[in-house]
Amino acid sequence: xRRILIxxxxxxxxxxxxTLLEKYRIEFEIAIGEETGRTILTERFMNLILLDxxxxxxxxxxxxxxxxxxxLRIPIxxxxxxxxxxxxxxxxxxxxxxLPQPLEPEKIVAAIDATDHERRKHTLERVNVAPLGSFSDD
Numbered sequence: 215x216r217r218i219l220i221x222x223x224x225x226x227x228x229x230x231x232x233t234l235l236e237k238y239r240i241e242f243e244i245a246i247g248e249e250t251g252r253t254i255l256t257e258r259f260m261n262l263i264l265l266d267x268x269x270x271x272x273x274x275x276x277x278x279x280x281x282x283x284x285x286l287r288i289p290i291x292x293x294x295x296x297x298x299x300x301x302x303x304x305x306x307x308x309x310x311x312x313l314p315q316p317l318e319p320e321k322i323v324a325a326i327d328a329t330d331h332e333r334r335k336h337t338l339e340r341v342n343v344a345p346l347g348s349f350s351d352d
């Protein structure tokens with residue numbers, strides 16, 4: 215089961231994202247603010263972080279140095295913004311994807327599914343294992 219953390223600084227955005235994801239029975243936790251986010255990431259494993267664009271300040275977010283300092287590689291989906299939202303350099307930038315406005319439930323779920331697929335593919339490549347269905351009967 216995938217575990218998703220929603221990081222935001224805005225309670226209204228948290229409610230909106232929660233409402234969208236509950237319809238799809240996706241397991242998630244919500245962190246409103248940096249302190250709560252740090253606590254959750256320290257205590258529990260997460261497969262994906264949905265980073266609300268409202269949590270980006272000055273072209274970056276506390277989450278990037280936090281993950282880097284702990285050598286954690288968790289895919290991040292920046293919700294409500296495009297690539298221009300992050301202007302500061304970040305480590306592991308290839309783990310970051312963007313989902314600009316308008317936010318539609320189907321787009322969010324498709325982006326989550328695509329992130330899961332990319333992560334599985336990357337893991338299989340790293341350990342040199344072919345994904346299921348990739349073997350030929352020649």
